[in-house]
Amino acid sequence: MKKCCLLMMLLMLFMGMNAQEYETTENVSYTTKKDAYSMERLKLDVYHSRKRHDCPVVVWFHGGGLEGGNKSIPDQLKEKGMVVVAVNYRLLPKVTVDQTIDDAAEAVAWVFRHIEEYGGSVKKIVVTGHSAGGYLSMMLCLNKSWLNKYDVNADDVMLYAPFSGQAVTHYNVRKMNGIGPLRAVIDEYAPIYWVRNDCPPLVLICGDRELELYGRYDENQYLARMMKLAGHQKTYLYELGGHGHGHMVGPAFHILDTHIKQLLGEKTNP
Numbered sequence: 259m260k261k262c263c264l265l266m267m268l269l270m271l272f273m274g275m276n277a278q279e280y281e282t283t284e285n286v287s288y289t290t291k292k293d294a295y296s297m298e299r300l301k302l303d304v305y306h307s308r309k310r311h312d313c314p315v316v317v318w319f320h321g322g323g324l325e326g327g328n329k330s331i332p333d334q335l336k337e338k339g340m341v342v343v344a345v346n347y348r349l350l351p352k353v354t355v356d357q358t359i360d361d362a363a364e365a366v367a368w369v370f371r372h373i374e375e376y377g378g379s380v381k382k383i384v385v386t387g388h389s390a391g392g393y394l395s396m397m398l399c400l401n402k403s404w405l406n407k408y409d410v411n412a413d414d415v416m417l418y419a420p421f422s423g424q425a426v427t428h429y430n431v432r433k434m435n436g437i438g439p440l441r442a443v444i445d446e447y448a449p450i451y452w453v454r455n456d457c458p459p460l461v462l463i464c465g466d467r468e469l470e471l472y473g474r475y476d477e478n479q480y481l482a483r484m485m486k487l488a489g490h491q492k493t494y495l496y497e498l499g500g501h502g503h504g505h506m507v508g509p510a511f512h513i514l515d516t517h518i519k520q521l522l523g524e525k526t527n528p
Contacts, residue, residue: 279307280337283376288345288368289361295348300361302368305331305342306376314416314518315341315378317369319391324350324358324430327390334511340518341378343369347394355431355447359404362394366415367408384417384518388507389471390430392423396449396481399457412457416521419461421510422470422503425450425477439472450481455489461517463496465506474503 282305289300307313316335320327329344336342347361370380385395398404399418405411427448429439437443444451462482467475475497485493496513498506512527519526 279309280305281308282306282331288365290364295352296361299346299348300364301329301346302365303329303331303344304373304376305336305344306378307339307341310339311377312379312382313339313341313377314382314384314522315343315369315373315380316514316518317343317345317366317383317385317387317395319345319347319362319385319387319394321387321389321391322349324355324390324393324428332507332511334508338515341373341376343373350430351434355428355434359394359397359447360407363398363404363408363410366398366405367410370410370414380414381416382522383415384419384514385415386419386421386514387423388421388510389423389503390428392420393428393449394423395420396423396425397447397452399460400449400452400454401446415458417459417461417517418457419463419514419517421507421514422464422474423449423462423478424474425481429472450477450484453481453484453488453490455485457490459492459494459517459521460485460490461494461496461513463506463510463513464498465501465503466499467497469500469502470506471503 282303284303285301288302289296320329329346331342331344345365347358387395395418402412427443427445431447432443462478464475464478482493482495498509516526
């Protein structure tokens with residue numbers, strides 16, 4: 259009995275020490291924009307270890323249809339030896355989609371310039387997010403001009419891994435132009451418009467094709483096919499059967515974790 263109590267105390271002590279290793283620095287401004295909405299909205303949180311250095315970095319863009327949502331650190335990324343950056347960006351229809359994508363680019367540029375201060379490595383940056391956040395990560399990956407504006411090469415990102423991102427022009431961008439969600443548009447605001455064969459690994463993760471939002475899996479399947487036809491050898495597509503648009507997020511983190519470990523040469527869990 260005494261041994262059992264001692265083991266429990268040691269376990270609790272270990273868990274407490276592990277939890278104390280990490281902290282979150284909140285509401286860091288990442289912008290040079292001076293208007294009131296930018297000053298209010300363009301902030302990020304950094305979850306990091308007090309002890310580790312040269313860590314992988316996950317930049318996480320929240321979902322919400324580009325019209326809503328707020329930054330938060332996903333629980334699935336905590337206490338895994340990674341730095342996690344959760345980003346807010348300006349929302350439609352208060353701004354245009356150009357301004358929203360520009361915010362995402364400025365946030366990633368901030369990460370390249372400052373993440374070593376938080377124990378992260380600029381050579382191990384991953385850009386991802388769910389839904390609208392996935393769309394933003396796709397745009398930054400495939401259209402290099404957004405990050406070029408901030409003197410960052412999009413190809414210096416180690417991995418892009420959008421969760422259920424929109425491959426055609428986002429449906430709320432179409433809505434602002436009077437176009438319904440079932441009428442597809444492919445223009446400069448569609449990631450698939452910018453297909454190229456020389457980008458970093460691109461991991462496309464979606465829910466069940468019959469349960470996903472507005473045919474999201476089918477869009478990603480088309481993007482994956484075009485990337486491969488263009489000659490990109492490291493585009494990966496996953497369909498999480500039985501999971502809809504919202505519920506696919508949890509299991510998608512295992513796929514993300516596996517690809518990060520593979521790129522770092524670490525052992526993966528099946």
